[in-house]
Each structure stands twice: as structure tokens, then as C-alpha cells.
Amino acid sequence: MTEHEGIRTGRHCVFAMHAHLVFVTKFRHEVFGDRHLARMEAVMRDVCRDFETELVEFNGGHNHVHLLVDFPPKVAVARLVNSLKGVSSRRLRQEFPDLARHYYRTNKLWSGSYFAGSVGGAPRSVVQQYIEQQNRPG
Numbered sequence: 723m724t725e726h727e728g729i730r731t732g733r734h735c736v737f738a739m740h741a742h743l744v745f746v747t748k749f750r751h752e753v754f755g756d757r758h759l760a761r762m763e764a765v766m767r768d769v770c771r772d773f774e775t776e777l778v779e780f781n782g783g784h785n786h787v788h789l790l791v792d793f794p795p796k797v798a799v800a801r802l803v804n805s806l807k808g809v810s811s812r813r814l815r816q817e818f819p820d821l822a823r824h825y826y827r828t829n830k831l832w833s834g835s836y837f838a839g840s841v842g843g844a845p846r847s848v849v850q851q852y853i854e855q856q857n858r859p860g
Contacts, residue, residue, distance in 0.1 A: 739794070807836070
């Protein structure tokens with residue numbers, strides 16, 4: 723794949739796909755400090771690399787994280803999210819035993835849900851108008 727000003731190319735496609743992902747902790751417990759978030763960013767960058775995606779931006783608070791991910795069309799967002807949450811949960815709970823006290827019942831770091839939003843490009847109304855105004859053959 724090559725990249726030209728945010729547009730990437732695959733073997734049979736040209737694309738610029740970004741997703742804003744948000745994960746919250748189980749029960750919204752406030753468990754993260756800077757050391758947790760710094761390690762989590764490194765873990766999530768590794769997972770993204772394995773999926774041939776790029777973690778463009780990462781940040782978080784005490785009970786949630788935000789990710790901006792650049793991904794190719796062959797990657798299913800749900801599979802990427804599953805790996806990001808699973809690997810980060812496992813690694814952080816191993817490396818930071820202090821997190822275990824918040825999850826003694828469920829042994830899970832993340833809530834089962836997540837937010838995923840598409841990012842970039844023109845607003846939907848502009849794209850819809852562009853398609854409507856195409857010259858259809860008579």
C-alpha cells in the first residue's frame with residue numbers, strides 16, 4: 723500500500739477511511755492514570771499494526787479512551803475493536819495488578835459496548851446532493 727496526502731491505495735482500491743472509537747471501563751470505574759494510558763497506547767498501536775491499520779491519535783480519561791484509527795476496507799471495525807479491547811484488557815491487567823481490585827467480580831476491564839463513528843470526507847448531505855445531481859443517461 724502507498725499513501726498520498728491521506729489517501730491510501732491497495733491492490734484494487736483507493737481509500738481514506740478513519741474511525742473515531744471510544745471505549746469505557748466496566749461499570750464506568752475511574753481506574754486509569756497517566757501510566758496506564760501511556761502503556762495502553764503502546765499496546766493499541768501494536769494491535770493496529772497487526773491489522774495493517776494506523777492509530778493516528780490516542781487519548782483518554784480516568785474511565786474511557788478515544789482512538790482515531792486509519793484503516794483499510796478489508797478490516798472489519800468490529801474485529802479491530804474486539805482485538806483492541808481484548809488485548810489491552812489482558813495486558814493491562816497482567817502488568818498493573820492494581821487494576822484487579824476494580825474487577826474482582828467480572829475480571830473485565832472494558833464495558834461490552836463501544837462507540838464507532840466515521841470521520842472525514844464531506845458531510846452526508848453534501849455527498850447525497852452530489853450523487854443526486856449526477857447526469858443519468860436518458
